[in-house]
Amino acid sequence: xxxxxxxxxxxxxxxxxxxxxxxxxxLLGGFLPIWGQEVKFLxxxxxxxxxxxxxxxxxxxxxxxxxxxxxxxKLKGIGLKTxxxxxxxxxxxxxxxxxxxxxxxxxxAQSDAERVLLRGGEVLTNAEYKVEENxxxxxxxxxxxxxxxxxxxxxxxxxxxxxxxxKATINSQKIIVSQWENSQxxxxxxxxxxxxxxxxxxxxxxxxxxxxSSIKTTxxxxxxxxxxxxxxxxxxxxxxxxxxxxxxxxxxxxxxxEDGQIVIDFISVLNKAILKIVDLILIFAPIGxxxxxxGRLGDxxxxxxxxxxxxxxWKYSSTVILGLILxxxxxxxxxxxxxxxxxxxxxxxxxxxxLITAFSTSSxxxxxxxxxxxxxxxxxxxxxxxxxxxPLGATIxxxxxALYEAVAAVFIAQIxxxxxxxxxxxxxxxxxxxxAVGAAGIPEAGLVTMxxxxxxxxxxxxxxxxxxxxxxxxxxxxxxxxxxGDSVGAAVINHLNQENVNSE
Numbered sequence: 476x477x478x479x480x481x482x483x484x485x486x487x488x489x490x491x492x493x494x495x496x497x498x499x500x501x502l503l504g505g506f507l508p509i510w511g512q513e514v515k516f517l518x519x520x521x522x523x524x525x526x527x528x529x530x531x532x533x534x535x536x537x538x539x540x541x542x543x544x545x546x547x548x549k550l551k552g553i554g555l556k557t558x559x560x561x562x563x564x565x566x567x568x569x570x571x572x573x574x575x576x577x578x579x580x581x582x583x584a585q586s587d588a589e590r591v592l593l594r595g596g597e598v599l600t601n602a603e604y605k606v607e608e609n610x611x612x613x614x615x616x617x618x619x620x621x622x623x624x625x626x627x628x629x630x631x632x633x634x635x636x637x638x639x640x641x642k643a644t645i646n647s648q649k650i651i652v653s654q655w656e657n658s659q660x661x662x663x664x665x666x667x668x669x670x671x672x673x674x675x676x677x678x679x680x681x682x683x684x685x686x687x688s689s690i691k692t693t694x695x696x697x698x699x700x701x702x703x704x705x706x707x708x709x710x711x712x713x714x715x716x717x718x719x720x721x722x723x724x725x726x727x728x729x730x731x732x733e734d735g736q737i738v739i740d741f742i743s744v745l746n747k748a749i750l751k752i753v754d755l756i757l758i759f760a761p762i763g764x765x766x767x768x769x770g771r772l773g774d775x776x777x778x779x780x781x782x783x784x785x786x787x788x789w790k791y792s793s794t795v796i797l798g799l800i801l802x803x804x805x806x807x808x809x810x811x812x813x814x815x816x817x818x819x820x821x822x823x824x825x826x827x828x829x830l831i832t833a834f835s836t837s838s839x840x841x842x843x844x845x846x847x848x849x850x851x852x853x854x855x856x857x858x859x860x861x862x863x864x865x866p867l868g869a870t871i872x873x874x875x876x877a878l879y880e881a882v883a884a885v886f887i888a889q890i891x892x893x894x895x896x897x898x899x900x901x902x903x904x905x906x907x908x909x910x911a912v913g914a915a916g917i918p919e920a921g922l923v924t925m926x927x928x929x930x931x932x933x934x935x936x937x938x939x940x941x942x943x944x945x946x947x948x949x950x951x952x953x954x955x956x957x958x959x960g961d962s963v964g965a966a967v968i969n970h971l972n973q974e975n976v977n978s979e
Contacts, residue, residue: 493831496765503765504772508780515770518835521763524756525832525841528749530710532844533866534722535746540862541726542739550723550863557864557968561872562912564810564960568802568874569907572881573900575798581790582889596675597622600631604672606665610637612650614672621645622674625940628652631671635663638677676937713840716870746862753844757828764835771947781948788945791886795949798878803956807874807963815970825853826962833958837951839869842958850965860969868961875953875960876924877911884928887938899932906931 504511544550602616612628622643628650629636637652655665701720703709709717729735775781785792808819823830829846836842843866850861884903888895895903910924929936 490827490831492761493764493828496761496763497768497831497835498765500765500768501772504769505778505781508773508775508777511769511771511773511777513773514766515773516766518763518765518767518770521756521759521767522836522838522841524759524763525836525844526713526838528752528756528844529713529715529840530718531745532749532753532847533715533718535742535749536847536858536862537719537722537866538726538729538742539739539746540859541723542730542735542742543859550727553860553863553968553972556971557867557964558871560964560967561868561960562908564807564964565872565874565877565911566904566908567806568798568878568956569881569904571802571806572795572798572878572907573885573904575794575801576882576885576889579790579794579797580889581788581794582886596626596673598673600671602672603670604630604668606630606667606669610652610654612652612672614648614650617646617648618643618674619645621647622650625676625943626674627677629673629675630655630665630669631673632669633665634658635665639674676940715840715843715866719866719870749844750848753848757845757848760828760832764831767835775947785945785948788942791882791942792945792949794886795879795882796952798882799875799952799956802874802878803959807956807960811963811966814967817966822854822962822966823959825849826959829958829962830955834951834955837947837954839873839954839957839961842954843869846958846961850962854962854966856965856969857972860972861965864965864968865961868964869958871912872960872964873911873957875956877907878956879949879953880907880911880925880928883925883939883942884932884934887929887941888932888934890938890941891935893934895932902931903928 500511503514541550544553597619599614599616602614604615605613607613622639624639624642627636627638635655635657637655639650640653641651643650655663657663700709700714701717703714703717706717706721708714729739772778772781804823808823811817811822812819826846826849829842829849832845833839833842846865846869847861850856850865851858881903884907885895885900906928907924910927925939926936929938
């Protein structure tokens with residue numbers, strides 16, 4: 476793909492405005508959370524613009540990539556190398572996560588009381604309570620922390636429980652629940668007085684219905700969705716994997732037709748036109764990215780709200796972030812240098828617009844246009860390699876997600892005091908690796924795969940509710956590493972393919 480010098484430099488020249496946009500967004504959302512929420516719609520416009528291009532860009536870039544190979548048999552070699560590379564890096568990420576979480580032990584408490592508080596619950600065995608009308612629970616003691624709708628209250632002496640529907644704050648003596656249920660799930664009327672309550676996690680609304688997920692059903696769903704009944708529905712839902720399969724087959728067929736060159740030329744021009752639209756959208760990236768960050772900080776309640784969320788899970792969050800940094804900026808950069816001899820710092824600098832976009836949008840798919848732009852124009856990766864490797868990586872290469880799930884699974888086990896054996900750690904390694912790859916195209920894939928990993932080693936699924944409070948931030952961090960892994964993969968496969976060409 477031939478580009479002039481000014482076009483090549485445009486993504487890099489936009490880096491400083493993007494960083495300035497982030498800085499302003501952080502200040503606005505941090506100090507003026509209400510105003511951060513007000514400008515959030517500008518960020519949503521930016522995401523919509525990127526998502527608008529995902530389907531046409533994936534289809535045209537994949538078809539252009541396949542038809543440009545000439546000999547279609549080359550696809551087998553490129554595809555096999557890409558998949559092997561992605562599986563290896565994902566496996567390394569999971570192992571790193573398991574090692575770190577077992578060293579730092581973020582969920583291990585020094586005492587039973589501390590473990591209860593760390594888990595997010597509270598046991599008051601001697602506290603007297605009174606149940607008033609409208610399901611108001613009055614206590615004769617103060618709470619040591621606040622509780623929201625992720626928790627339920629159990630009346631120990633009556634063996635019934637009810638979900639909290641109004642936030643119970645520290646030092647509060649009043650809790651309001653929805654309704655009381657017995658152990659069989661039947662709605663009951665409680666006795667009005669008693670002694671002993673237990674507050675613990677329940678399954679959050681975002682997890683409900685996902686408890687039945689398993690690695691078998693997930694892989695079956697992914698394989699089935701490779702050939703959807705309605706390709707246009709996959710386009711509407713931005714389900715990239717079936718679009719990749721269709722594009723591969725369609726491009727391969729075009730190369731066998733005598734008059735197929737007419738369509739090939741048309742798609743090639745269409746692909747270039749879409750990339751020009753990407754250039755246009757990136758002009759507004761500083762505003763869009765800044766607004767996204769301001770809006771999310773505003774939703775979290777500014778610096779004060781985000782700070783309290785982070786501090787409540789600082790050891791767990793720090794372990795995840797440390798793992799992502801080590802994997803992304805030490806392991807992946809080492810692989811990049813050892814295989815391609817490229818300067819990791821130069822490659823990282825030229826990929827930074829894609830990484831910043833990934834952090835702000837928390838979506839690998841939405842970042843595909845920018846990732847391709849950085850790989851092809853900035854880092855001179857062959858377009859027919861990048862057009863194949865990067866869209867595929869955005870669907871199956873989830874290094875950051877796999878590492879996060881391994882850390883989260885062990886963290887939740889530690890909170891519940893569950894000792895994991897070596898065999899269970901191996902199971903976590905296998906399920907986290909396979910689930911991260913097999914989750915492409917599934918709504919809220921991170922939650923689905925997290926459920927799968929926990930169920931594989933019998934860890935309470937409701938533990939996910941505890942980490943959801945900080946998940947929005949960690950999701951952005953792991954998406955950034957996912958996209959960086961795709962970019963490194965493009966450079967590695969490009970180098971290996973050039974070696975094969977030269978050897979021939």
